[in-house]
Amino acid sequence: MTTLIYYEKKKLLKRKSTLITCLLMVLCIFAISLVFISDQFWFEEDGTELSGVEAIRAERAAIQAQAGPLTQERLRDTLRHYHTVYGDSANYNSAGSLKDDVYLKEIMPYRRILNLLVWVCVSDGLTDVSALNNVTEEMAEGFYEIRRANVRGLLDAEGSGETFTQAEKDAALALDQQVCEPFTYDYTSGWRTLLTRGFPLSFLLIALAVCVIISPVFSWEYQTGADAVVLSAKRGRSQAVLAKITAGFLVTSQIYALGVCTLLLCVLVPFGTGGWNCEFQLLSETSFYGLKIWQVILSGIVINYIVILSVMAFVMLLSAVCMTPFAAVIVSMFCTVVPMFFPAGSAGGLMNHILALLPAKAMETYTVFSAYMFFPMGKTVVTLPYMILIAAIALIVIALPFAHRRFCKHQVV
Amino acid sequence: MELTFDRLTKQFQNKIAVDRFSYTMTGGVYGLLGANGAGKTTLMRMLCTVLKPTGGEILYNGSTIERMGVAYRDILGYLPQNFGYYPDFSARDFMLYMASLKGIPGHAAKRRADELLHMVGLSDVAREKVGSFSGGMKQRLGIAQAVLNDPKILVLDEPTAGLDPKERIRFRNLISDLSQDKIVVLSTHIVSDVEYISDQIVMMKKGRLILSGSPAELTENAAGLVWTLTVPGSQVRLYEADFYICNLRHMGDMAELRIVSEEKPAPTAQSVPANLEDLFLYHFADELERSNTHPKGGAQQ
Numbered sequence: 001m002t003t004l005i006y007y008e009k010k011k012l013l014k015r016k017s018t019l020i021t022c023l024l025m026v027l028c029i030f031a032i033s034l035v036f037i038s039d040q041f042w043f044e045e046d047g048t049e050l051s052g053v054e055a056i057r058a059e060r061a062a063i064q065a066q067a068g069p070l071t072q073e074r075l076r077d078t079l080r081h082y083h084t085v086y087g088d089s090a091n092y093n094s095a096g097s098l099k100d101d102v103y104l105k106e107i108m109p110y111r112r113i114l115n116l117l118v119w120v121c122v123s124d125g126l127t128d129v130s131a132l133n134n135v136t137e138e139m140a141e142g143f144y145e146i147r148r149a150n151v152r153g154l155l156d157a158e159g160s161g162e163t164f165t166q167a168e169k170d171a172a173l174a175l176d177q178q179v180c181e182p183f184t185y186d187y188t189s190g191w192r193t194l195l196t197r198g199f200p201l202s203f204l205l206i207a208l209a210v211c212v213i214i215s216p217v218f219s220w221e222y223q224t225g226a227d228a229v230v231l232s233a234k235r236g237r238s239q240a241v242l243a244k245i246t247a248g249f250l251v252t253s254q255i256y257a258l259g260v261c262t263l264l265l266c267v268l269v270p271f272g273t274g275g276w277n278c279e280f281q282l283l284s285e286t287s288f289y290g291l292k293i294w295q296v297i298l299s300g301i302v303i304n305y306i307v308i309l310s311v312m313a314f315v316m317l318l319s320a321v322c323m324t325p326f327a328a329v330i331v332s333m334f335c336t337v338v339p340m341f342f343p344a345g346s347a348g349g350l351m352n353h354i355l356a357l358l359p360a361k362a363m364e365t366y367t368v369f370s371a372y373m374f375f376p377m378g379k380t381v382v383t384l385p386y387m388i389l390i391a392a393i394a395l396i397v398i399a400l401p402f403a404h405r406r407f408c409k410h411q412v413v
Numbered sequence: 414m415e416l417t418f419d420r421l422t423k424q425f426q427n428k429i430a431v432d433r434f435s436y437t438m439t440g441g442v443y444g445l446l447g448a449n450g451a452g453k454t455t456l457m458r459m460l461c462t463v464l465k466p467t468g469g470e471i472l473y474n475g476s477t478i479e480r481m482g483v484a485y486r487d488i489l490g491y492l493p494q495n496f497g498y499y500p501d502f503s504a505r506d507f508m509l510y511m512a513s514l515k516g517i518p519g520h521a522a523k524r525r526a527d528e529l530l531h532m533v534g535l536s537d538v539a540r541e542k543v544g545s546f547s548g549g550m551k552q553r554l555g556i557a558q559a560v561l562n563d564p565k566i567l568v569l570d571e572p573t574a575g576l577d578p579k580e581r582i583r584f585r586n587l588i589s590d591l592s593q594d595k596i597v598v599l600s601t602h603i604v605s606d607v608e609y610i611s612d613q614i615v616m617m618k619k620g621r622l623i624l625s626g627s628p629a630e631l632t633e634n635a636a637g638l639v640w641t642l643t644v645p646g647s648q649v650r651l652y653e654a655d656f657y658i659c660n661l662r663h664m665g666d667m668a669e670l671r672i673v674s675e676e677k678p679a680p681t682a683q684s685v686p687a688n689l690e691d692l693f694l695y696h697f698a699d700e701l702e703r704s705n706t707h708p709k710g711g712a713q714q
Contacts, residue, residue, distance in 0.1 A: 003509070003513040003519060003522075005513065007506065007509070007510040007513065010501075010502070010506070011499055011501075013503075014499075014501035014502075015501065090503075208610075221497070224497035224498065225493060225495040225496065225497030226497030226498065226499065227463070227497065228458070228461065228463050228491065228493040228497065229491060229493060229496070229497060229511070229514075230514060231462070231463045232461040232462060232463050232486060232489055232491040233486060233511070233514035233515050234483055234486045234487045234514070234515050234516045234562070235483075235513070235514050235515070235516050236514055238483070240514055243416070304711065305431075312692045381661065410463075411463065411464050411465060412458050412463040412464055412493075413425070413464065
C-alpha cells in the first residue's frame with residue numbers, strides 16, 4: 001500500500017501542471033502580500049508620510065507604546081483627551097479644521113481606540129472619529145455594557161432580514177458572555193490584514209490550486225488509457241483507489257501547508273506577531289465569539305483545511321466522473337469560484353445559509369467569526385464555524401465513496 | 414486450465430459489438446483475427462473484466478470470472494490496444510508501480526522488474542522517462558508489465574500495431590518465449606503476426622466467431638480457394654473487377670495473379686495451397702473494401 005501511495009503521489013507531483021500551479025500559487029500569495037504592505041501608511045508628528053514597511057514600523061511603535069488592558073478608565077481618558085483637543089479653539093486653523101500637526105500628534109496615535117469607541121458607542125452608522133463629539137465620558141466608561149447591548153440589539157433586530165429564535169439568541173449571548181473584558185490593546189494590523197484580506201484571497205488560491213492538481217487523480221487514467229491496465233490488475237479496484245485517495249489527501253495537505261506558510265511568512269514577517277493575544281473583538285467589535293485573535297486564526301486554518309479537503313473530495317468525484325482532467329478542472333473551479341459572486345442577502349435566508357457553507361464564503365474566516373448565522377439541528381443551535389465543519393466533513397464522507405465506486409465501476413469503452 | 418466463452422454478448426446502444434461468442438481455450442497461443450471493428454478489442458476487454466458483457470459469461474476452470482474477482486485478476490496479464498503509460502515515470506518506476514498494483518511485494522517486485530526489463534531489452538534505459546520512448550519501446554514495456562505477475566492468462570490486444578518489421582519480429586519471438594503454460598490471447602488484423610506463433614486461430618467477423626482451428630487446419634480446409642494465373646498486363650483490371658486478388662506480380666508484359674475464388678477464375682488458372690492471408694482475404698474482403706473505400710482489387714493488404 002505504501003508503494004502504491006508513493007507512486008500515486010509521484011504521478012500527481014511530477015506533472016508539469018502541478019509544479020506550475022504551486023509556483024503560481026506561491027507567487028500570487030507573495031504578490032498580494034506586497035500589496036498589503038504597500039497599502040500601509042502612517043504620518044509622523046512632523047507630517048512626514050510613511051508607507052510600506054516604514055509605516056508598519058512607525059505605527060507598530062506608536063501603538064505598542066500604549067499596549068495594555070483597555071479598561072473603562074482608559075477609554076474614558078482617551079475620549080476626554082479627544083474632547084479636550086477638539087474643544088480647544090487654538091487647535092483649529094482658519095478654515096475651521098483641526099490643525100494637521102495637532103491631529104498627527106494628539107489624535108493619530110489614539111486613532112484605533114477612538115475608532116473602537118465610534119463603532120461601539122455611535123449607533124447611527126457613523127464611522128468617522130468626529131462622531132465622538134456626541135459621545136459622553138459615561139458612555140465611554142460603559143463601553144463594554146454598550147457593546148453587549150449592541151450584540152443583544154443585533155439579535156433582537158426585526159425587519160432587517162433575518163430574525164433569530166430564542167434558542168439562537170441564547171446560544172449567541174452565552175458565547176458572548178465568554179468574551180474577556182477588558183480587552184487587551186496592542187498592534188493588530190498584521191492579524192487584521194491576514195484575516196480580512198489575506199485569508200479570503202489565499203485560501204481561494206489554494207482551493208483553485210487543489211482543483212488543478214487533484215483533478216487528474218482518476219481522469220488522467222481515463223485520458224492516457226491506463227485505466228484498462230489499472231482496473232484489470234489485482235489491486236486496481238481496491239488498494240489502488242484507496243492509494244489514489246490517500247495520495248490526493250497528502251498532496252492537498254502539502255499544498256495547503258505551502259500556501260498557509262507562505263501567507264503567514266509574507267504577512268507576519270513585515271507586520272510582526274504582536275497583538276496575537278488580543279480579543280478578536282478588537283477587529284470585529286460585535287462578534288459574539290469569546291476568542292483571542294490567535295484562536296480565530298488557528299480555528300480559521302483548521303476550518304479552511306477541512307474545507308479544502310472537501311474541495312479535494314469534490315474534485316476527486318468530478319475526476320472519477322469526467323473523462324479528462326481538463327473537464328474536471330473547469331467544472332470544479334467554476335463550482336468553487338462562482339458562489340463568490342452571489343450577493344449576500346438578496347437570495348433569501350435559506351440561500352444565504354447555503355452560500356455561507358460553500359468554500360468561497362466558508363473560507364472568509366473574518367466574516368465567519370463575525371456573522372450572525374445559526375443552524376438549528378433539532379434542539380441544538382449550531383454556529384456557522386461548526387456548521388461549516390459539519391458540511392465539509394459531510395461532503396468528504398459522501399464524495400469520496402462515490403468517487404471510489406465510480407472509478408471501480410468504470411467501463412473501458 | 415480452461416477458459417470458456419459462453420454466448421458472450423456486448424451491445425452498445427444499436428450496435429452489437431460481440432454477438433453470442435462461444436469458444437473454449439486451453440493452454441497455448443490463440444490468435445484472434447478479424448478486420449477492424451470485428452469485436453476483438455471488446456471481447457478482450459470483457460475477458461480482462463474492464464467491460465461488462467450485456468449477456469453470456471466467461472468461465473475460468475468452471476467459475477465465472479466476475480465472481481472470481483480479485484482471484485481472477487491475480488492470474489491475468491493485459492496489454493491493451495492503446496497502452497496507457499505515465500510519461501513522467503521512468504521504465505523502472507512504471508514496472509514497480511505495476512508490480513505494486515499486481516500485489517507483488519517490494520523485494521520480489523524489484524527483482525522481477527529488472528529481470529523483465531532485461532528480457533525486453535530495456536534495461537539500458539530503465540531509468541529514462543517513458544515519455545521519451547519510441548513506440549516499440551513502449552510496447553515492449555507494455556508486455557513486460559503484462560507478464561510481471563507471471564499470469565496464467567495473457568491478453569495482448571494489437572501488440573504489434575505501429576511497430577516496424579524488425580520490432581514486430583522481435584515482439585513475436587518475445588510472445589513465443591512468454592507463452593509457456595499460459596493461455597495467450599493475441600488479437601491482430603495483421604495475419605503474419607499470428608501465423609507463426611499461434612497454436613489456434615479464432616476468426617471474428619461482425620462480433621461473431623466465424624472460424625477457428627490451427628493454422629494448418631484452416632489452410633487445409635481452404636483448399637481449392639486459391640488460384641494462380643498468368644495474364645497479359647492489359648487484362649489485370651478485368652480480373653480485379655471480378656475477383657479478390659491477393660497478390661499481383663508484373664513480369665514484363667505479363668502479370669501473375671493470386672486469386673481467391675470459390676470458382677476457377679480461368680481455364681488456365683492453377684489451384685495452389687492457401688495460406689492464412691488468403692483465408693483472411695476470403696472472409697474479410699468485403700469489410701476491407703469498406704474500410705479502405707477501394708475497389709475489390711484494392712483489398713490486397
